[in-house]
Amino acid sequence: MITGSPFMAMKNIDKSFNGVPVLKNVTLQVEKGEIHALLGENGAGKSTMMNILGGVHNPDNGSIYIEGEEVKMANPRISQEQGISFIHQELNVVADLKVYENMFLGSELRNKFGFLNVEQMCRETHDVMETLGVDIDPKIYVRDLDTSYKQLIEIAKALLRKSRLIIMDEPTTSLAEHEVNRLFELMKGLKKSGVSIIYISHKLKEIKTVCDSFTVLRDGELIGTGSMEDQDPETITRMMVGKAVSQERYVHDNPFGDTILEVTGLSCEGLFKDINFSLRNGEILGFTGLAGDGRTELFETLFGYRKKYTGQVKVKGKPVAIDHPRKALRAGIGFVPKNRKENAIIKDLSVIHNMSLSSMGNFESKGFLQDKMEKERFQHYKGILNIKVHNPEVTIDKLSGGNQQKVVIAKWLEAQTEILIFDNPTQGIDVGAKQEIYQEIVALSEMGKAVIVLSSEAQEVIKVCHSINVMYQGEITARFDGKTANEEEIMHYATGSKREAEKIG
Amino acid sequence: MANTNAKEYNPKSSSTKSRLSWLWSEYSVIIAFVIIFIASAILSPRFLDMNNQLNILMQVSIIGIIAMGMTVVMLSGGIDLSVGSVLALAGVVSVLALNASGSILVGIFIALLVGSFAGFLNGLMVAKGRIASFIATLGMMAAARSIALYIADGGSVSGQVTGFTAISNSDLWIFDVPVIIFFIMTAAVYVLMHKTRFGRYVYALGSNEKAALLSAIRVDRIKIGVYTLIGALVGIAAVIETSRLNSISSSSSGSQYELDAIAAVIIGGTRMTGGRGKIIGTLFGVLILGILNNMMNLTNVSPYLQGFVKGLIIIIAVVFQKRE
Numbered sequence: 001m002i003t004g005s006p007f008m009a010m011k012n013i014d015k016s017f018n019g020v021p022v023l024k025n026v027t028l029q030v031e032k033g034e035i036h037a038l039l040g041e042n043g044a045g046k047s048t049m050m051n052i053l054g055g056v057h058n059p060d061n062g063s064i065y066i067e068g069e070e071v072k073m074a075n076p077r078i079s080q081e082q083g084i085s086f087i088h089q090e091l092n093v094v095a096d097l098k099v100y101e102n103m104f105l106g107s108e109l110r111n112k113f114g115f116l117n118v119e120q121m122c123r124e125t126h127d128v129m130e131t132l133g134v135d136i137d138p139k140i141y142v143r144d145l146d147t148s149y150k151q152l153i154e155i156a157k158a159l160l161r162k163s164r165l166i167i168m169d170e171p172t173t174s175l176a177e178h179e180v181n182r183l184f185e186l187m188k189g190l191k192k193s194g195v196s197i198i199y200i201s202h203k204l205k206e207i208k209t210v211c212d213s214f215t216v217l218r219d220g221e222l223i224g225t226g227s228m229e230d231q232d233p234e235t236i237t238r239m240m241v242g243k244a245v246s247q248e249r250y251v252h253d254n255p256f257g258d259t260i261l262e263v264t265g266l267s268c269e270g271l272f273k274d275i276n277f278s279l280r281n282g283e284i285l286g287f288t289g290l291a292g293d294g295r296t297e298l299f300e301t302l303f304g305y306r307k308k309y310t311g312q313v314k315v316k317g318k319p320v321a322i323d324h325p326r327k328a329l330r331a332g333i334g335f336v337p338k339n340r341k342e343n344a345i346i347k348d349l350s351v352i353h354n355m356s357l358s359s360m361g362n363f364e365s366k367g368f369l370q371d372k373m374e375k376e377r378f379q380h381y382k383g384i385l386n387i388k389v390h391n392p393e394v395t396i397d398k399l400s401g402g403n404q405q406k407v408v409i410a411k412w413l414e415a416q417t418e419i420l421i422f423d424n425p426t427q428g429i430d431v432g433a434k435q436e437i438y439q440e441i442v443a444l445s446e447m448g449k450a451v452i453v454l455s456s457e458a459q460e461v462i463k464v465c466h467s468i469n470v471m472y473q474g475e476i477t478a479r480f481d482g483k484t485a486n487e488e489e490i491m492h493y494a495t496g497s498k499r500e501a502e503k504i505g
Numbered sequence: 506m507a508n509t510n511a512k513e514y515n516p517k518s519s520s521t522k523s524r525l526s527w528l529w530s531e532y533s534v535i536i537a538f539v540i541i542f543i544a545s546a547i548l549s550p551r552f553l554d555m556n557n558q559l560n561i562l563m564q565v566s567i568i569g570i571i572a573m574g575m576t577v578v579m580l581s582g583g584i585d586l587s588v589g590s591v592l593a594l595a596g597v598v599s600v601l602a603l604n605a606s607g608s609i610l611v612g613i614f615i616a617l618l619v620g621s622f623a624g625f626l627n628g629l630m631v632a633k634g635r636i637a638s639f640i641a642t643l644g645m646m647a648a649a650r651s652i653a654l655y656i657a658d659g660g661s662v663s664g665q666v667t668g669f670t671a672i673s674n675s676d677l678w679i680f681d682v683p684v685i686i687f688f689i690m691t692a693a694v695y696v697l698m699h700k701t702r703f704g705r706y707v708y709a710l711g712s713n714e715k716a717a718l719l720s721a722i723r724v725d726r727i728k729i730g731v732y733t734l735i736g737a738l739v740g741i742a743a744v745i746e747t748s749r750l751n752s753i754s755s756s757s758s759g760s761q762y763e764l765d766a767i768a769a770v771i772i773g774g775t776r777m778t779g780g781r782g783k784i785i786g787t788l789f790g791v792l793i794l795g796i797l798n799n800m801m802n803l804t805n806v807s808p809y810l811q812g813f814v815k816g817l818i819i820i821i822a823v824v825f826q827k828r829e
Contacts, residue, residue, distance in 0.1 A: 305719060329721035343719050348712035348780040349705075357709060357720045360702035368700045411720065 005068035007032040007196050008053075008084075008165055013062035015048055022048045023059075023220045030165065035187055035197045037207045037228070039240055040217035041430035046200055049217070050167050053198075054086045055079035083164035087154045087171060095143035100125040102142055103157055128156045132186055147291070148179030155186065159195075166190070167198045170428075172206060177290055177456075177491065184210045204233040216240055240431060250438045251445070251464050251482060257281030259317075260332075260450045261419055263302070266311035271297040272474035275311070279419065284441065284451040286461030286482070289471035289494045295454050296338060298471075299421050303335040304328040315419070329358060331419075334412030338424035338454075340401065344408045347397040351389055352378045354396045354407050359415040381410035385440060402433025409440060420444060423454045438464050458490040472496045533825065534774050534789045541796055549803040557799065559679060565795035566687035569788070570742045571762055572769040573694040574735030576787040579770050580698070581731045582711040582779030583631060583638035587623065587645035588739050588766060592759035594653040595619040595743035600662045600753055609669050616747075617740035623649055624736020628729030646763070650755075657755035664751045672748035683745045690738060695784040697734075707731060711779025768815065769794055772822040793818070 006029040015023040023045045030036045040046050051057045053064065055073040063070050066082050073079050093102050100121045109117040109124075125138040134152060142150060151171055158166045172180045187197055187210055199211055207214065208228065215225040216239040223239045261279040266272070272294035279285050287295045301309050304322040313320055315331040322328045328335070337343035346354055356363055356374045363373045378392050385406045389399055396404055405425065412420055422441060426434045441464050445451050455461050461468050461482075468485050470478040470493040478493035492498040545552045571588050578585045595616045603612030623645060630641035664670070673683050680688075698704035706727045709717040718724045742762075747753045773790030775782025797818060801811045 303719070324723065325719055325721040326723050335719060337719055342713070343716055346709045346712045346716050346720075346780075349709060353705060353709075357705070357717075357722070360705060364702065368696075369702065369705065415721070 005065065006030060007067060009065040010049070010053060011063055011065065013049065013052060014060045015052065015057065016060060021220060023052075025062075026217065026220070026222045027225075028215050028222075029225075030196045030198060031213075032164075032196055033191050033194045034212045035191055035199055035210055037211040037214040038198050038200045038217070039207070039214055039236065040223075041240055041432060044217040044240075045220040046217055047169070048220075050086065050169070050198070050200070053079065053084060053167070080161065083162060084167070085158035085161060085163040085165070086167045087151070087158065087169065089169045089171075091147075091150045091154055093142050093150045093153050096141065098139050098141055099136055099145075099153060100138035102153055103128070103138075103160060107161075124160065125156070128159050131159070131189075132156060133189070146179070148175050148182060151175065151179075151183065152186070155190075159190075163195065165196045165198065167200070169200045171199075172201065172203065175291070178495065179291070180206065204236060207236075208233055237431065249463050249482065250435075250442045251284055251466060252442070254282050254446050256283045256466075257448060260315065262312075262314040262317075264312045264314075266298070266301070266309060266313065268297065268301055268306065268309045270474075271301075271306075272471075275476060277469060277476070279450045279452065281418070281448050281450050282445050283467075284445045284453060284465045284482075286465030286468040287452065287454045287471060288456065288458050288461045288468060288490060291456065292473070293471040293494070294474035295471050296423055298474075299335065299423060299452065299454060300337075302328070303333060303421065305335075329415060329417065332417050333419045333421065334358075334415060334417030336405070336408050336412065336420065336422045336425060338427055340404055340408065340427065341397075345396050345404055348395060350394060351387075351392040351396050351399065351407055355381060355410045355414060358411050362414065377414060378410075381406075381413065385410055386436065400433065401427075401429040402436060405429060405433075405437055406440065409444075413444075417449075419450045419452070421452045421454070424456065425453065426455075426460065458485075458487045458494070462487065462490075470494050534772065534786045534793070534822075537772075537822070537825075538789045538793050538796075541793055545796055545800045549800060551803055552800065555679075557803075559681070559684070561792075561795045561799045562684045562687075563681045564798065565791050566681070566683035567742045567745055568762060568765045568769065568794070569687045569791040570690050570738050570745070571735070572766040572773075572787050572791050573690050573784065574738035575763075575766040575770045576773070576775055576782060576784055577694065577698065577707060577731055578638070578735050579767075579775050579777065580711045580779055580782050581707045581728060582714065583728070583731065584642065584767065585624075585627060585732065585735050586639065586642040586763045587627060587649055588735065589759035589762035590646045590648075590650035590653065591620055591623040591736060591739045592743045592746060592762060593753065593755055594623065594649040594656075595740050596747040596753035596758055597653045597657045597662055597755050599740075599743060600664050600747055601656070603669060604662075604665045607666055609666060609672075612664075612666070612669065613744050616743045617737055620736040620738070620740025620743060621733050622736065624732040624734065624739070625729060627736070628732030631732065632725040632728035653755040657753075659756060661752045661754040664747065670748055670751045673745050674749065683749075686741065686745065690741065691784065691788055694738075698784055703727065703730060708780060712781070765794060768819045771819060790822075 009029045011027050013023050013026045014021070026045065026049060028049065038046050038049070048057065052059050053073065055076040055078050058074065064073055065071065071078070071082055094105065097105070103125045104121050109121050111117045122138040129136055132152060132155065136149060142153065155166065171183060175183065190197060199207065201207055211228050213227050214236065216223040216236065218240060257280055259278050259280050263278070264276050266275040275298055277285065289295055297306065300306050302313065302322065304325045304327050307323045313322060320327065320331045322331060346357065352374050355378050360369065363370050381387065382389070387403050387406045387410070389403060396407060399407070425441065426437050429437060441451055441453060453461055453464055462485050465482045467482055468480040468490065469476045470490055472494055473496065480490065551557055575585060575588070598619045599612045599616035602615040603609065627642050627645050630636045631638045634641070675682055677685055698707065706717065706722050709720065709722060710724055710727055714724060746758060769790035770787050771777070772793055773782065773786030775786060794815070797814060798811065801814060806814070
């Protein structure tokens with residue numbers, strides 16, 4: 001593979017923060033026109049590595065070469081001038097600006113009077129979009145576009161700046177399957193035109209389909225690098241976590257109890273319609289589908305976050321009108337939402353206080369909160385959920401994603417909920433911790449809790465659910481037994497290419 | 506993973522480290538206070554005089570009580586611009602009630618009622634009407650002042666009940682009663698914010714409203730509670746203000762109190778967007794403002810320049826917080 005000097009090479013990089021080594025003698029080489037996967041769990045040092053390449057941090061030791069010449073990436077501007085673009089996980093597009101305004105943000109074209117040259121910017125935007133094979137009106141507002149198009153704008157922006165190396169940090173987390181495919185087509189196109197891509201992701205399947213070579217980091221050290229073709233996913237996973245991750249189902253055939261939740265004819269204009277399902281104690285029910293299938297909205301409604309709906313919800317046989325999360329909690333429903341940072345954690349509160357937030361009454365004596373009781377209770381959950389935290393009095397944003405998620409789970413356990421809804425429970429959580437979350441979910445069902453898992457990854461629901469509902473455009477289009485379900489079948493119903501309405505009942 | 510990380514568990518070192526950073530973040534305003542205090546003592550020999558010290562406390566007590574409420578509002582992610590106007594309105598109405606009934610208790614009760622009701626309306630607008638707090642309370646600011654002016658016909662109203670002035674003009678041991686009320690209110694708000702679920706909810710709401718709602722917190726009620734609380738505190742402040750000179754002016758009383766209260770909260774380190782801040786910080790923010798005013802009087806700084814100095818201090822305080 002290595003002929004002459006690679007397009008970009010970071011050699012023997014060392015970096016430590018406050019005396020803690022984060023990168024130890026790491027080397028990364030990317031050829032011209034290749035898609036290179038940078039792999040590793042959260043905290044393995046991937047972001048630090050990329051921040052060094054982007055000129056955000058300076059390495060303690062080691063050097064960076066572009067086309068064989070050493071470059072000091074002292075600040076982000078130098079990195080940009082070298083043709084390196086960074087597309088962050090959280091997209092940096094301004095929703096209230098138009099497409100072309102986003103494209104030229106910070107480097108607007110001006111005419112000879114110093115005014116904005118809108119026409120030319122639109123024309124160039126259009127041209128770049130055309131090379132990417134999409135047709136977007138440059139004058140449309142970004143807020144009116146799908147997420148995948150926002151990603152596209154970022155990529156187009158990178159192309160516009162004549163980028164030669166694009167770093168993509170988990171670009172597919174917020175994309176639906178067909179959008180992912182579009183992104184991959186695009187990446188392959190870029191590759192052909194000689195642009196190199198560093199692709200950071202946890203999803204091995206994606207990496208296998210799109211990447212040419214890989215580098216694995218673990219705990220700041222280089223574990224392995226090579227061509228993608230020679231490696232099977234299990235080996236790479238083992239490199240990442242230091243042990244093999246099983247592909248087996250986590251869920252067992254545990255006996256179900258009584259029906260606890262019954263939903264009949266639940267509809268909400270424009271979001272979902274005629275949803276029927278029931279849930280028993282000890283059962284794990286999965287919901288999957290593509291983005292825009294309405295599953296998140298459905299369960300936000302069930303949790304009282306959305307108020308307008310028709311249809312009936314029965315908990316333990318009694319009809320309940322849920323128009324506020326408080327009422328959902330009273331009915332015994334807990335909700336672990338997606339996008340943890342925005343929806344689930346209170347980042348200025350300590351770990352303990354996040355745990356106790358939904359059940360303050362448990363920690364009161366004569367109207368005053370008892371710190372000691374909260375602490376003791378937290379120790380209890382720390383034990384059973386294996387929450388890794390040195391000092392639970394620190395704010396929750398200091399914890400890793402997996403541990404944050406466990407604290408959110410603890411919050412609902414403490415609130416004595418019987419029905420637990422998980423929306424994308426492993427979003428932004430690294431491979432090892434994912435397994436733990438799956439195990440927790442299964443353990444909850446074995447404790448007799450009724451569990452609902454929503455996920456855009458069909459694999460995930462197959463792993464943890466007894467039965468699976470597939471949604472398409474706000475309707476349940478198919479039901480599968482978890483044991484016999486396979487990803488391919490599910491995708492047929494999720495994309496709407498097959499419908500099986502009569503099977504439901 | 507599970508096994509390797511467990512070994513790192515070392516509560517001692519991490520807690521002393523976090524305690525140190527906690528000390529710094531907690532006490533930066535206190536450090537500023539100490540510096541200003543010492544500088545004042547050096548600049549003016551009269552500053553340390555006991556009477557002067559007590560005088561400072563007396564002068565900050567009204568703003569101090571309002572600033573406690575403002576801290577809670579700002580922790581919830583809001584702001585209340587109406588405090589000065591509501592103070593005037595509560596003062597005017599309560600004096601009328603006082604004179605009509607002849608009962609000091611009725612006067613106090615009415616002041617609290619008017620203040621709380623105005624706050625409740627603010628809360629309703631913010632929580633149920635989904636109006637930005639800045640706008641809602643800006644409207645209340647204009648409306649309350651206007652009603653006060655209308656009732657008092659643009660002038661002042663004076664109490665005609667003997668004993669009413671005693672509230673602000675008597676003292677317990679060495680402290681004036683308003684100072685004691687200020688301290689009690691500070692302690693009460695401190696307990697409310699740190700020892701009750703209401704306080705916890707306010708912090709949660711200010712930090713992440715959506716997550717708070719999805720944690721099954723009745724966000725709307727907490728918001729209404731927050732604005733009602735500051736309204737009640739403004740009612741108390743109105744009683745002190747009125748009792749001090751036995752009269753209240755519908756046009757000038759309470760004018761710009763909102764700015765001083767917000768300034769004290771900001772100097773005290775509370776984040777403008779909510780979720781982070783401390784009652785103790787506001788207490789010292791109030792004291793810093795009091796010392797500055799006092800020092801400018803003692804050193805004969807032109808009263809026209811006092812606003813300039815105050816503005817400068819606020820901006821410096823915020824710049825320092827950004828650095829941390």
